[in-house]
Amino acid sequence: MLFVNLNSFNNQDYERVKEATEFLKNTDLTATPLGRSHQDGERFYVQTLEYTTESIDNFQFEIHNKRLDLHYIVEGEERIDVSPDTSYTGLAEYNSDRDIQYVQEPQNINQVLLHKGDFVLIGMHEPHRTNGFITKPSKVRKIVLKLGR
Secondary structure, three states: OOOOOHHHOOHHHHOOHHHHHHHHHHOOOOOOOOEEEEEEOOOEEEEEEEEEOEOHHHOOEEEOOOOEEEEEEEEOEEEEEEOOOOOOOEOOOOEOOOOEEEEOOOOOOEEEEEEOOOEEEEOOOOOEEEEEOOOOOOEEEEEEEEEOO
């Protein structure tokens, strides 16, 4: 599933998706080290996370200007809220070192429920918040592939 607003769709942004899914298929994702790994310059890196999900309301929406986020669930389940509305109001200045800006909650929100083996691709400038539980807190191991141009 690819969910995107046509006005913000850029074919160039998605050229690395095939490479990313091949990485997921051919890597032991239970053994990737926590934190950042598999760096390929500015174009690609892996962020491995482990946490227990919480109420989605505990988290702020964020956007990225340099990279797509491909969230893949290795273990557990998680709710992610995503908005196709790329007209957002910042809550803080953009942090170029971390490629992140926290933004106000958008009016239009789509809930994405991910289970083991599922992934969602979140485009640049698409507000999203993660780490939400679906029905109850769940221990999650997640791979976030950060895909640059």
